Amino acid sequence: MGIDDHSELDALPPGLASAWDVVDTSTRRGRKPAHSVDEIVAAATALADRDGIAAASLPKVAARVGVTTNALYRYVSSKEELIVLVADRAWGAAPTLPLDDWRGAATLWPHRLRDRFLARPWLLDVPTTVPLTPHTAAWLDALIVALAPTGLPARQVLYSAYLLDSHARYDANLRRNAPTPSALSAAHPDRRRRVRGFLDTQLRARSLDAVADVMQDPSFVADATTNDGFEFGLARILDGIEAHVSGGSPPAR
Amino acid sequence: MGIDDHSELDALPPGLASAWDVVDTSTRRGRKPAHSVDEIVAAATALADRDGIAAASLPKVAARVGVTTNALYRYVSSKEELIVLVADRAWGAAPTLPLDDWRGAATLWPHRLRDRFLARPWLLDVPTTVPLTPHTAAWLDALIVALAPTGLPARQVLYSAYLLDSHARYDANLRRNAPTPSALSAAHPDRRRRVRGFLDTQLRARSLDAVADVMQDPSFVADATTNDGFEFGLARILDGIEAHVSGGSPPAR
DNA sequence: ATGCACTGTTCATGCCATGCACAATAACTC
DNA sequence: GAGTTATTGTGCATGGCATGAACAGTGCAT
Secondary structure (H helix, E strand, O other), rough: OOOOOOOHOOOOOOOHHHOOOOOOOOOOOOOOOOOOOOEEEEEEHHHHHHHHHHOOHHHHHHHOOOOHHHHHHHHHOOOHHHHHHHHHHHHHOOOOOOOOOOHHHHHHHHHHHHHHHOOOHHHHHHHOOOOOHHHHHHHHHHHHHHHHHHOHHHHHHHHHHHHHHHHHHHHHHHHOOOOOOHHOOOOOOOOHHHHHHHHHHHHHHHHHHHHHHHHOOOHHHHHHHHHOOOHHHHHHHHHHHHHHHOOOOOOOO | OOOOHHHHHOOOOOOOOHHOOOOOOOOOOOOOOOHHHHHHHHHHHHHHHHHHHOOOOHOOOOOOOOOHHHHHHHOOHHHHHHHHHHHHHOOOOOOOOOOOHHHHHHHHHHHHHHHHHHOOHHHOOOOOOOOHHHHHHHHHHHHHHHHHHOOOOOHHHHHHHHHHHHHHHHHHHHHHOOHHHHHHHHOOOHHHHHHHHHHHHHHHHHHOHHHHHHOOOOHHHHHHOOOOOOHHHHHHHHHHHHHHHHHHHOOOO
């Protein structure tokens, strides 16, 4: 118990201590808080769900809670911290995976992850510099446990988890930017075709015919619902891991 | 030549027309522009290189060019357009890939891509909603051409490119957030250890031992230079693609 | 020569994150 | 019970951002 007895918590990245629920709200002196961190985070989440991450600004959140902007700083030290809490809340509970079928688990996990991103697309806009929070840790934990039967060393299990995480995020991002069927038939019926025409012209003018050709492919033309790139990529990843697991030389290290 | 003779260009996403160089600067009447789009984009790039994407704000760019903020709107229609141009510029020329060795090409390409991201980490912060621009198209074209020998249908070639793109981005992002060796030895010698200790405690308190264990692994403790997750993941992806290419049933469609 | 199109500046608006001082409040101390 | 003290919510304030509108200068086209 030296001079920095409590600096253990002070030195943490923004939101970490709050996210892991290590704040002693006991025996506090002055005026009682009229709200709670949870309430504020919930309000911010609702705003983000409705209008994207930019809508979760401090003034808007404060208005929704019914309080002045600066009052939020009594609950959250910065906007960055708020975002960390909102993001962790948005992850929700980790999926339950089979423990005797690693390939099944490694199929289910990225599907569930991608579903989370599709349900809350603004999660893709959360800066990736966020620290490890309870829900994200739980997701990772579930996958690591389910991959144990592979017998891979811890390091390679983690790397495999990275592959699956990356794939789910990437696909969710592609889908978010892809047009939805409703958007296709609605507002701009031929605008999309015009853009495609423009790009085709420009691409061929620069001898980028391979890209131009691929843009003619149904997968590029199709809307978000008919995209099967996720399954294809996932199958390659799992095949690659499986080949490494079964056929591989005794894992180094 | 109807009422919307030139609306072909007007309806394009921000920056597209400008990025593909389809602006007629000929026979213009009034005062001659004192600067150029290229100069402005270069200034913004320099700022982003120095202090990240947030430093490429319109006031800062304008100050660097030596002009008022609003003067930039004579060259660029919005900040979004500027970012599109800056991003395309940052990609630079696509790599030259071997055309008779698809696996070699599929190894080289993501390495080069990741190098680009490491050289300009702020590229990871560019919103992914940007349209296809000349340099990104050239990168994609190079890879697609090099993957032709696989004999895969166009759609699957594109999906394979997605896998490699995703992997390179993800790894670059991991490395960016990882501590650099200099940062490790410098400023905060034991702060990192403290955060790790905090997380370990919290993780085990919630029975997330698998994650806690993995965090003890050298790959998690190590700095950015000793991370070999990129090679591991790339090998899995390429193995998965190769198995699909050689052993696969005749490609559906 | 004159008009018109184009540039760059000035002025202005409405967002945003955040800091500081202050009044109201409620526990703790005596 | 009275005073001290910590804590909350508010009001005021600052500096940054993207962007719009009006305007004066400038140079080609007629």
